[in-house]
Amino acid sequence: MQRASSGGVDYSPVRPLSLLFLTLFNSILGLSILFPILGPLARELGLSELQVGLFSTGYALMQFLLSPYWGRKSETAGRKPILLVGILGFSVSFFLFALFAWLGYQKALSEPTLFTLLLLSRLLGGAFSSATLPTAQAYLADITPRENRAQNFAVLGAAFGLGIIFGPAIGAGLAQFGLLTPVVFSAGLALLNAAFVGWVLPESRRSEAHLEATPGLSWRDPRVLPLLAAGLSINLASVAMEQTVAFLFQDRLGLSPAQTAQAVGLALVVFxxxxxxxxxxxxxxxxxxxxxxxxxxxPLSLLGYLGLVFAHNFAGLTAALVLLGLGTMASPGLSAAQSLAVSDREQGAIAGLSSAAQALGRMLGPTLGTGLYGLSPAYPYVFSALLISLAMLFFLSQPRLAR
Known part of the structure; x- marks a missing residue:
C-alpha cells in the first residue's frame, strides 16, 4: 500500500480517507435535508418566492467570497481546526434559522424583521460552510500521492452525491413532525459531525507546517485560471439544468404538479x-x-444536455440524465488536475479558489437557467451544451494539460 508524504505526512491514506468521506457526507446530508422544506416553510411564514431565492443566492455569495480565505487559512492553521470551524459555524447558523423561524410562527417578529434575521442566518451559514469543502479537498491532497489524486477526489464526489440522494428523503420524512424538525435535525447532525472530526479525524499537516507563510495564489495565475474557468463552466451548466429540469418534465410530458414531482424525483435519483x-x-x-x-x-455530458434538448418522453429524458450522471467522472479529473497544477503548499489555496468558482456557478445558474427557459424550454440545455463544448475544445487544444 502506498503512503502519502505530501505536506510531511507519512501514513496510509485509507483510514483518513474513509473518515473524510463520512465527514463530507454528513455535511452535505445536513444541507440537503432542507431542500424539500424551505419552500413550504417560507410560505407558512408569509415569505415570497423571491425571498426564498435570496436565501440560496446569499448562501452561495458568501461561499464565493470566503472559500479562498478559508482555503488559505487551512495552510497555516491546519486542516482539522478549519474543518471544525466550518462545521460548527454551519450548526450555529441552522440553530439560529430554526429559532428565528419559530419566532415567526409565534408572530413575535414583523415580516421584514423575520426575513432579515433569516437571511442573516443563511449568510452566516454560507460564510462558515465555505470552510468545509476546500479544506476537505486540501486534506485529501495532503494524504494522497500525486498519482492517485483523481481516484481519491472521486471519493469526495461520491460522498457529495450520496448526501444529495438521501438528504431530501430524510428531510421529507422528518417534515411530518413539523417543518422546523429537519432544520433542528441538520443543526444537531452538524454538532455530531464536529464531535466526530474532533475526536477521530487526524490532522493531515505537520505542526511546523502551520508556521509557514502561505504562497500567494490568485485567479489570474496562469497555472490555474484555465482550470478554474473550466470548473465554472461545468458547474454553471449543471446548475442551469438542475433549476429547470422539473419544468421541462412537466411541460414536455404534460404532467400535473404531483405527477411532475414523482417523475422528476425518480429521474434525479437515477441520475x-x-x-x-x-x-x-x-x-x-x-x-x-x-x-x-x-x-x-x-462528451458524455454534452450528449446528455443535447438529449434534454430533443427528448420528448420519460425514457428519453431519463436517459439524458443517465448520460449526465456518467459525465460526472470529469469532476474528479478536473479537481485532481487543479490540485496537480500547484505545489503541495498551495493545496488549500487552490481548493478555496475551486470552491469559489463552484459557488459562482450556483449564484449565476438559477437566474440564467430560468431566464433562458422563459424564452424557450430548450435554451438552458443548449446553453449548457455550449459551455461543455467550449471546455472540451479547450482541453483538446491543450494536449499537455491535466496529464
Missing part, C-alpha cells in the same frame, strides 16, 4: 445513483489520468 457509482466505484477501479477522465466525461 444521482449513476453519478455515485461512476465516481465512487468506476473511477477508482480504472485509475485513469485526470485528462482521460475529463476527455471522456465532457
Amino acid at each position: 444521482g445513483v449513476v453519478g455515485v457509482l461512476v465516481q465512487g466505484v468506476w473511477v477508482r477501479m480504472v485509475r485513469w489520468s485526470p485528462r482521460a477522465l475529463i476527455l471522456l466525461g465532457l
